Amino acid sequence: MGVLSLVAAAAVVIAVVVMEVDLVWMAVALLHVAALSGVAFAWLRAHEAAKTAERAASDLRFLAKRLIRLEQEMRSPGTGASPAIRTTMAEVTGTVGLLGGVVRELARNVAAQNRDVADLRSTLTSSAQPAESEKPALKIVPEARPVPVAVPEKAQPEPSLLPRKEAEDEIKRMRLVTQAFEAGGIELHLQPVVALPQRRVRFYEALARLRLSDDTLLTPAEFLPVLERLGRMPEFDRKVLARAVAVAKHLLARGSEAIVGVNLSPFSVKQPGFLASVVRLLDASPEVLGKIVLELPQSAWRDLDTGRKDALAVLRDRGVPLSLDRAEDLAFDARALADLGVRFMKLPADLMITAAEREGASASEWSVRDLATILRREGIRLVAERVEREETVPVLVDLGVPLAQGFVFAAPRAVRSEVLGAKEATDGKPALRRAG
Structure with a gap:
């Protein structure tokens, strides 16, 4: 009986040892699976980076062809700064911007790949070094870990690059907008501002539209971003x-006392010399001083530096009224703005109606x-x-608002070409169009 007990005890010890060895080998196998998975993932990231590089190379060849064409056109005798060259320059500018996105995406992919490989090595090393109390019979010796590539932790990811088809569509849109702009496709639409409650017209706001060669009419939200990217907003604002x-x-010739409001882009206002050019343009027609209102968004009024304040003071002293437009809140200093x-x-x-409804819930100055x-x-x-x-109108009257503008009173209407002069009349546009 004693012998049998000893044999049984020995069998148990052997089973435990075998089990521990099996567990160790199982852990090793799991680590190998994890390593293979990590390597596969890193390979996929590398493959993705390679594909991005191929796209960048293709786009670079595309850009090179356009630059060669531009150089040939510029060398043509008598070409000068033609609209065709400026259009081609716009295309090249757009392509360069898109290629910059390609390069940034490639850099992000490579950095992410390096970071993933470094993390994988770190994980394998920490997993292969158990605590002293839990060391297995079989010791796993890790390889020397390379120094990982430093990647700034606070760097924010940029938007993903557009797919190639969308990038080509964007370049096409830039070309169409530039061609329409060069061809004089700017149209002016007027929307009246009326006095309440009589609804008598007091002045008009000039709203720009851009008509493409296929007669498509674009709103500002559709073409202004393109002109800003090309740096042509100051020229656009001066034309309007x-x-x-x-x-x-x-x-004035009709004896009307109505005035005209014109929006100025914050992008243009920030350009050196733009406001000075506005002063010169208005000085060339002194009879309209006081009849043109220059409108700036609330954000622009909050971002004025000393130079722009001085330039606006010149307009103010000449009798040009200014306006705060596109307000997002009611936080303002009336005296400072005046x-x-x-x-x-x-x-x-x-905005005003909502603020009036909330006044009962909180006190204000x-x-x-x-x-x-x-x-x-x-x-x-x-x-x-x-x-x-329509139901908004009596609420505004109750709030004491003297002037109002909106589709309730009238939609924007296109200005007749003959009003803008003989040059505009040659465009072949109809006398009047309703805004799109």
Whole structure:
């Protein structure tokens, strides 16, 4: 019986040892599987980076062909700075921007691949070195770990590059917009601003549209970003302002007291010399001084430096009224804006109505119902914009809003070509179009 007990005990010990050895080998096998999986993932990332590099090479060849064509055109006798060359330059500029995205994506993929490989090596090393109390009979010796590539942790990922088809569509859109701009496809549409409650027209806001060669009419949201990317917003704003001056002259000739508001892009306002060119353009037509309102968004008024304030002061001193447009909140200093030359403040109707409804829940320094009075004391007239529903009108009247603008009163209408002058009349456009 004693012998049998010893044999049984020995069998148990042997079984435990074998089990521990099996567990160790199982752990080793799992580590090998993890290593193979990590290597496969790293290979996939490397393959993706290689594909991106191939796309970059293809786009570089595409750019080289365009540059060669541009050089040939520039060498042609008598070519000069033709619209065709400027259009080609726009295409090249757009392509360069897209290739920059390709390079950034390639760099991100390579950095991610290096980081993944370094993490994999680190994981294998830490997994292969158990604690002293848990060391198995078989010791796994890791290989020397290479130094990982440093990747800034705070770097924010940039937007993914557009697929090639979308990139080609974007280049095509840039070309169409540039061609329409060069061909004089800018149209001016006017939307009236009316006095409440009589709804009598007091002035007009000039809204630009761009008509493509296939007669498609683009809204500002569809073509302004393209012009900004190409750096042509100052030229666009000057063209629109020149057309607004022609409209103001037409209104004066008819004996109308209505004035014309023109939006200026924050991009243009920040360009050196732009506001000075606006001063020169208006000085060339002194009869319209006071009849053209220059509108800047609320964000631009909050971002004025000393140089732009001085340039706006020149316009203010010449009698050019200024306006705050595209407001996002009611946080403003009426006195400071008046000192800068602001004579109109355009606030979304829904913004004012919502603020008035919330006044009962919290105290404030002033009431929305007193807003028009506060502004009037500083020489600023309040305009409610984006009035789209008829039921909004009596609420605005109750709030004391003196002026309003929106589709409830009238939709924007295209200016007749003869109003803009003989040059515009040769474009073959109909006398009047409803805004698209």
